[in-house]
Amino acid sequence: MSRTSDLILRNGIALTGEELKAEPFGSLVVRAGVITELTADQVSADGTPEVELNGAVVLPGLIDCHVHFDLAAHAAPYLHWERTPFVRSMTCFHNGLLALRAGITSVRDLGSADRMTLHYAAEVNSGELPGPRVVAAGRPITMTGGHCADYGRIADGPDEVRLAVREQLAAGAGVVKLMATGGISTPGNPGVPQLGIPELAAGIEEAHKAGVLVAAHAHAPQGITNAIAAGVDTIEHAAFADDDNHKQMIDAGVTLVPTVTALNPIAAGIGIPAATVAKSLKAREVYRASTAKAIAAGVRIAAGTDAGTALNPIGGLLDELTMYAERGMTATEALRAATVTAGTLVRRADEDAPIGILVVGARADLVIAEQDPRQDLEILRRPAGVVTGGRLVDLGWVERTLTEIEPVLAEARA
Known part of the structure; x- marks a missing residue:
């Protein structure tokens, strides 16, 4: 998982607000784990990690x-x-x-x-x-x-x-x-x-x-x-x-x-x-x-x-x-x-940022899907990308680690 909680996603479609309304964007900007901008513009990166989506769909995690x-x-x-x-x-x-x-x-x-x-x-x-x-x-x-x-x-x-x-x-x-x-x-x-x-x-x-x-x-x-x-x-x-x-x-x-x-x-x-x-x-x-x-x-x-x-x-x-x-x-x-x-059920009393919704000001927990899951839920069976608190998850590392530890755990549980 990336150690930074700053990130810019480029050129995708966001499912925003309470109704998960589709909104094309040029830049979805995350600073300190929170969504700070969702705009049609190409915001300057200034060294921030970037991910090109090529029209992929982003929804709340x-x-x-x-x-x-x-x-x-x-x-x-x-x-x-x-x-x-x-x-x-x-x-x-x-x-x-x-x-x-x-x-x-x-x-x-x-x-x-x-x-x-x-x-x-x-x-x-x-x-x-x-x-x-x-x-x-x-x-x-x-x-x-x-x-x-x-x-x-x-x-x-x-x-x-x-x-x-x-x-x-x-x-x-x-x-x-x-x-x-x-x-x-x-x-x-x-x-x-x-x-x-x-x-x-x-x-x-x-x-x-x-x-x-x-x-x-x-x-x-x-x-x-x-x-x-x-x-x-x-x-x-x-x-x-x-x-x-x-x-x-x-x-x-x-x-x-x-x-x-x-x-x-x-x-x-x-x-x-x-x-x-x-x-x-x-x-x-x-x-x-x-x-x-x-x-x-x-x-x-x-x-x-x-x-x-x-x-x-x-x-x-x-x-x-x-x-x-x-x-x-x-x-x-x-x-x-x-x-x-x-x-609404997992937001603790001491947290300011909303969770489970894609809006400016919300915690940047996100899923990237190759197509729109509102048309077919099965698209989410294996997400194309996952972001937690602004950190991009290395799904390849996750898969490799699961492959390595599952036999060890199975033996320990036997």
Whole structure:
């Protein structure tokens, strides 16, 4: 990756603003990681690195709003949290390169067993490691016996939830994750409410005092209702959401992050725990239908994949966008879910520059495509170029490094 955050892109077409409107340009100028000019003119370089685009399309960098960067997409993924810190840290590094290769320039990491992803986020966000910008939650907060209780921060009662949130914030969390229902990938019933309204509200109040958004894992109607009533910012998954839930999200201005593709790889006989397979296969079509209903109802949707879970590797965001398009979004709307809308969820309170949008003054996280992805999302399967914070990513180096470290990681994980 280039060490400079100054850059000039020449002679391309920018997808600008909230509507991703095509705007031909002569110069797209980046200074100190921020877009400072977008003009038809040929601005003098004065030694600034330049890239000739020859009519290629530039759009905001893609954002995956729900990942687990220190999981390795194993058939039994949570066992990876029991690996050594070295293997887990290498997994974060590997996943960061997978994300860059896919044009993902920001992620929201929604849960680790400890502070691993918080440490990784600090290294990447400071420019010490190559990778996408990371907003991490630290440990997810759950009740005794709740979803992810084996690895999350157990908290029972409002005071304990408040303390748990303070712990994550003190450790550097830029988002907070609360469990409002059971899960599909862990033991128990995903439809059962877990943390209640007083507990959720206490955690949300504490996060909001610090200017930090809160995500609620919530699959079923009562848990979703509870989380919205408590003041949550995003609902994650919502596999079994009903029409009332969708209306509640709209009325409260809550964003849905569906992660609908997370269940696509699940099948029997490939090492995934039998209970997870049974729940996943039972839920899959309902989940897809619920996401389609949310799209039709006009719920605000930000793209996320739950990457890191069973056989669901980092980098599959385009498949998630394709699922949205197959269920009622236009290609442009799907792209907005992974850029403009997603950008509102990964901007920290202490940051001035907008994220996920291509306008003067925004952070220069960009993807370069040979053709217009609004006409065909598949064009983004392998981007022609990626820029993070004004730094041009050496995609050749990324590919070579992935080739070299993947066999080593596979052996270390064996």
